[in-house]
Amino acid sequence: MISSKPVRGTRDILPDEMRIRDRLEQKILEIYRVHGFSRIETPVMENLELLLGSEGGENLKMLFTVLKRGEKLELTKDATTLDLCDMGLRFDLTLPLSRFYSNNQSMLESPFKAIQIGNVFRAERPQKGRFRSFKQCDIDIIGDPSINAEIELMDTTAKALIAMGFKGFTIKVNHRQLLSAVIKKAGFSAESIGTVCISLDKIDKVGTDGVTQELLEKGFGQEQVQSLMSCVASINLENLGQWVEDTESIEELTRVINSMKTLSKDQFEIVFDFSLIRGMGYYTGLIFEVSYGPYGYSIAGGGRYDNMIGKYNKVSVPAVGFSIGFERIISILLEEEKDAVQVDKAVILFYEPQHDSIPEVIAAADVWRGKGYRVNLVAMKKKFGKQITAWDNGNYQGFVVFGRDQEIKTF
Amino acid sequence: MISSKPVRGTRDILPDEMRIRDRLEQKILEIYRVHGFSRIETPVMENLELLLGSEGGENLKMLFTVLKRGEKLELTKDATTLDLCDMGLRFDLTLPLSRFYSNNQSMLESPFKAIQIGNVFRAERPQKGRFRSFKQCDIDIIGDPSINAEIELMDTTAKALIAMGFKGFTIKVNHRQLLSAVIKKAGFSAESIGTVCISLDKIDKVGTDGVTQELLEKGFGQEQVQSLMSCVASINLENLGQWVEDTESIEELTRVINSMKTLSKDQFEIVFDFSLIRGMGYYTGLIFEVSYGPYGYSIAGGGRYDNMIGKYNKVSVPAVGFSIGFERIISILLEEEKDAVQVDKAVILFYEPQHDSIPEVIAAADVWRGKGYRVNLVAMKKKFGKQITAWDNGNYQGFVVFGRDQEIKTF
Numbered sequence: 109m110i111s112s113k114p115v116r117g118t119r120d121i122l123p124d125e126m127r128i129r130d131r132l133e134q135k136i137l138e139i140y141r142v143h144g145f146s147r148i149e150t151p152v153m154e155n156l157e158l159l160l161g162s163e164g165g166e167n168l169k170m171l172f173t174v175l176k177r178g179e180k181l182e183l184t185k186d187a188t189t190l191d192l193c194d195m196g197l198r199f200d201l202t203l204p205l206s207r208f209y210s211n212n213q214s215m216l217e218s219p220f221k222a223i224q225i226g227n228v229f230r231a232e233r234p235q236k237g238r239f240r241s242f243k244q245c246d247i248d249i250i251g252d253p254s255i256n257a258e259i260e261l262m263d264t265t266a267k268a269l270i271a272m273g274f275k276g277f278t279i280k281v282n283h284r285q286l287l288s289a290v291i292k293k294a295g296f297s298a299e300s301i302g303t304v305c306i307s308l309d310k311i312d313k314v315g316t317d318g319v320t321q322e323l324l325e326k327g328f329g330q331e332q333v334q335s336l337m338s339c340v341a342s343i344n345l346e347n348l349g350q351w352v353e354d355t356e357s358i359e360e361l362t363r364v365i366n367s368m369k370t371l372s373k374d375q376f377e378i379v380f381d382f383s384l385i386r387g388m389g390y391y392t393g394l395i396f397e398v399s400y401g402p403y404g405y406s407i408a409g410g411g412r413y414d415n416m417i418g419k420y421n422k423v424s425v426p427a428v429g430f431s432i433g434f435e436r437i438i439s440i441l442l443e444e445e446k447d448a449v450q451v452d453k454a455v456i457l458f459y460e461p462q463h464d465s466i467p468e469v470i471a472a473a474d475v476w477r478g479k480g481y482r483v484n485l486v487a488m489k490k491k492f493g494k495q496i497t498a499w500d501n502g503n504y505q506g507f508v509v510f511g512r513d514q515e516i517k518t519f
Numbered sequence: 520m521i522s523s524k525p526v527r528g529t530r531d532i533l534p535d536e537m538r539i540r541d542r543l544e545q546k547i548l549e550i551y552r553v554h555g556f557s558r559i560e561t562p563v564m565e566n567l568e569l570l571l572g573s574e575g576g577e578n579l580k581m582l583f584t585v586l587k588r589g590e591k592l593e594l595t596k597d598a599t600t601l602d603l604c605d606m607g608l609r610f611d612l613t614l615p616l617s618r619f620y621s622n623n624q625s626m627l628e629s630p631f632k633a634i635q636i637g638n639v640f641r642a643e644r645p646q647k648g649r650f651r652s653f654k655q656c657d658i659d660i661i662g663d664p665s666i667n668a669e670i671e672l673m674d675t676t677a678k679a680l681i682a683m684g685f686k687g688f689t690i691k692v693n694h695r696q697l698l699s700a701v702i703k704k705a706g707f708s709a710e711s712i713g714t715v716c717i718s719l720d721k722i723d724k725v726g727t728d729g730v731t732q733e734l735l736e737k738g739f740g741q742e743q744v745q746s747l748m749s750c751v752a753s754i755n756l757e758n759l760g761q762w763v764e765d766t767e768s769i770e771e772l773t774r775v776i777n778s779m780k781t782l783s784k785d786q787f788e789i790v791f792d793f794s795l796i797r798g799m800g801y802y803t804g805l806i807f808e809v810s811y812g813p814y815g816y817s818i819a820g821g822g823r824y825d826n827m828i829g830k831y832n833k834v835s836v837p838a839v840g841f842s843i844g845f846e847r848i849i850s851i852l853l854e855e856e857k858d859a860v861q862v863d864k865a866v867i868l869f870y871e872p873q874h875d876s877i878p879e880v881i882a883a884a885d886v887w888r889g890k891g892y893r894v895n896l897v898a899m900k901k902k903f904g905k906q907i908t909a910w911d912n913g914n915y916q917g918f919v920v921f922g923r924d925q926e927i928k929t930f
Contacts, residue, residue: 110572112621112831115564115606120619122626123557130548130558137541141863142888144895146534147541151652152563152638153526153583161521172564175584175604177642183598192603193586195526208531210523215533217912221895227563231588241562252898259877260896370878420523452552466670467781477553484555484632485671487663501628 117232117240129438133225136245136268136432140223143264145247147223150204152197156189158207159196161419163389167199170230172240197229201246202390202413202429209250209427210420219251225434237439246410248429250417255360258394258412259367261430262378265408266368269398270375272437277400277407279368280381283361284391284411287382289352290343294336296328302389304328308340309385312404316341345380357393364394390416396430403440408432454482456499459510461487469510476508528643528651540849544636547656547679547843551634554675556658558634561615563608567600569618570607572830574800578610581641583651608640612657613801613824613840620661620838621831630662636845648850657821659840661828666771669805669823670778672841673789676819677779680809681786683848684855688811688818690779691792694772695802695822698793700763701754705747707739713800715739719751720796723815727752756791768804775805801827807841814851819843865893867910870921872898880921887919 114120121129137147156173173193175181182191198204201224209220224246232238247264249257262279269277291301307322314322316337323333339351345365348358361380368378386395386409393412400407410430418424455476459469473483484504489495496507500519507517525531532540548558567584584604586592593602609615612635620631635657643649658675660668673690680688702715718733725733727748734744750762756776759769772791779789797806797820804823811818821841829835866887870880884894895915900906907918911930918928 109833110569110831111566112618114562114618114622115566118562118564120562120623121560122623123559126558126560129560134545142893143884144865144867144893147537148534149532149537149540151525151529151531153529153640153652155522155526158521172588172606173586174608175586175600177583183594183596185594187594189586195583197585207523207525211525212531212533217895217910217914219897229564241564254872254898256872256877256896256898260881263881367876367878370876371881420521422520454555456555461665461667465778465781466667467778470671470674470782473554482553482555484628485667486630487665487667499628503628 117234139268145221145223150208153195156196162203165387165389172197172229199230206416222248243434245432245434250427253426255364257428258364263371265430277398278377280384281396282384283357283394286357289354295332305385311383343382407436452482454504456484456486456507458488528645550679556632556634561619564606567607573614576798576800583608583640610641611639617827633659654845656843656845661838664837666775668839669775674782676841688809689788691795692807693795694768694805697768700765706743716796722794754793818847863893865915867895867897867918869899
């Protein structure tokens with residue numbers, strides 16, 4: 109007998125959860141649309157060269173690649189993934205969007221405000237709550253170089269989160285250029301910014317001491333490292349000017365934070381967090397992440413990536429995006445029972461299996477459907493009492509027996 | 520510069536089409552749900568052994584397979600796909616559903632009425648209107664051995680098609696057991712039924728003569744072939760009994776057709792079509808397909824597959840399914856403009872980019888949103904007249920300038 113388990117790191121979604129997921133997805137989509145965004149869709153497969161040529165950071169190590177077809181493979185010992193495969197499954201929705209924009213730019217509004225809701229794939233080590241196929245809900249604004257785009261994205265995403273019941277979350281904001289400026293000011297070279305960021309990113313997990321030690325182990329000088337870590341410890345929105353001369357980044361950061369404070373109406377927090385890094389190499393400006401309650405992971409994240417579209421396009425186009433991690437939202441909602449399974453108006457219409465006119469049974473069901481009920485037709489079994497008990501699963505108000513009941517009987 | 524085209528045989532979906540797709544998908548989902556079906560979801564990747572072990576017919580030749588990860592590949596000349604890959608992309612939704620049912624049976628209603636809406640993947644030779652990634656909308660009833668299940672599926676699918684504007688379609692029905700009985704009666708062995716069916720399936724393309732010739736070329740005797748082809752030419756619902764003794768199949772077929780005639784209320788046709796084969800090896804009883812207008816392809820299809828779930832399950836469970844080909848529906852709707860792009864209530868709110876309080880602009884937009892408008896915030900350009908003209912794209916009723924207009928101006 110063949111195993112009936114889904115592939116490692118993935119899962120089947122059952123009807124009760126699916127109902128909640130569909131309702132939430134509709135709610136998010138509706139809020140995004142009301143805010144002027146339009147949904148698009150790209151294939152889950154992309155050319156492998158495109159994926160590998162991106163600055164996807166750690167995600168490139170977690171690619172699922174698709175075997176070439178239609179040509180004889182050169183199966184030698186030294187064959188690389190690119191020899192064997194020509195496509196891969198997308199690891200995010202940002203890279204496909206950049207390709208999409210370049211491919212279809214002449215047919216799109218400008219600035220273009222995109223909605224993408226779809227699954228992405230990463231060969232993560234399977235663990236509780238982390239899957240190899242998971243849904244993301246992204247909005248992006250392409251073609252607006254100003255921070256108004258960031259504010260619009262944050263405002264729209266915050267409204268979606270609030271509509272789903274997530275009050276009191278925190279939007280953390282940082283700025284990649286500011287981060288680079290501080291690292292350089294501390295005495296690091298431009299080339300080492302990437303590796304310094306990788307260490308800084310671990311501050312939540314290993315603490316300041318852990319990061320200090322890692323930087324020293326990477327061979328950086330005591331002085332540089334101490335200068336950087338003292339900055340990390342004390343930098344804040346008010347004293348930013350002491351650490352960097354980049355007044356433009358400071359003003360952008362300050363304006364975004366102040367605007368969002370005005371818009372929040374105390375329903376969420378917005379804070380400057382200098383230890384926020386975000387893994388992707390492609391971010392160029394403001395970066396942001398949403399944390400909520402005691403959960404040790406972000407429920408949404410994004411940033412500005414002004415240089416990505418230029419890789420596929422004659423002209424470089426500014427872009428910024430914000431992504432909601434749908435699986436995390438769902439798992440919190442299920443855990444906190446914020447959105448408990450709402451029972452639809454639904455009934456079961458039982459009928460005698462010997463009944464020789466199923467069209468009459470269907471016609472009777474349609475009458476109930478006309479009254480706004482979901483109707484499930486079920487053939488009666490001999491042990492009807494036992495059968496009724498089995499159907500009392502919380503999904504139905506009650507039942508009707510064809511040709512016998514005029515009213516709904518409760519279980 | 521990296522190519523911005525999507526991978527061969529796939530495509531990007533633009534906002535106008537996406538809006539129609541989303542609306543149709545919601546409509547189909549709602550009708551399915553009202554008829555007692557519940558949505559589930561499975562991953563797009565399945566274990567390769569599961570896919571290869573299925574009776575997927577021609578589809579197995581069109582599998583996309585995913586390279587193994589986490590182990591050193593044995594790259595020798597004789598390496599097979601199974602040596603290199605351990606997963607594949609699903610080619611339909613029926614096989615994943617069977618696995619799903621076996622994996623989750625204890626948590627599902629019985630009979631279980633499933634909705635699946637999702638993409639499937641087949642490495643078809645790319646051609647107009649045929650894609651390598653396409654959406655299907657399936658309903659299946661698992662656990663009902665009676666033809667009431669077929670009738671429910673046909674009734675529900677027909678209602679969905681009618682709701683989308685497809686009146687006057689034809690449901691063609693055949694019965695696999697009847698087909699086998701006729702082929703055997705004509706003098707063919709039980710083992711040759713499969714290959715005979717492959718030839719019969721081409722009758723639409725190559726005609727009766729072409730099929731006759733192909734069967735003769737396959738080495739079958741003149742007499743058998745003529746006997747079979749004369750049956751194909753003259754068999755109908757009334758004279759079925761002359762050709763086969765299988766009274767049970769005849770009765771099933773007749774009852775389904777008569778029931779659907781009653782339910783059709785002249786909105787569609789239901790006919791017996793002995794040349795209907797359907798490629799999948801897994802069908803065991805009634806098979807059906809929907810044709811519409813002058814289009815040379817079916818827009819929906821399905822059948823009974825009573826033996827599939829038994830491959831993953833201790834106990835065999837009867838099952839039957841009906842799948843709507845979403846891409847075909849969409850392409851007909853776009854061609855016939857049945858569901859022309861309905862313009863939402865939408866406006867553009869233009870604002871001065873120098874305006875230093877974007878929260879005020881957002882607050883003004885929210886007032887319009889409160890009145891039921893989609894509002895797109897757009898920064899004004901110097902050449903505002905030209906900009907307005909560019910935004911007159913049919914998606915907006917008009918526009919408002921922040922701080923200036925109280926009413927919507929039309930383009």
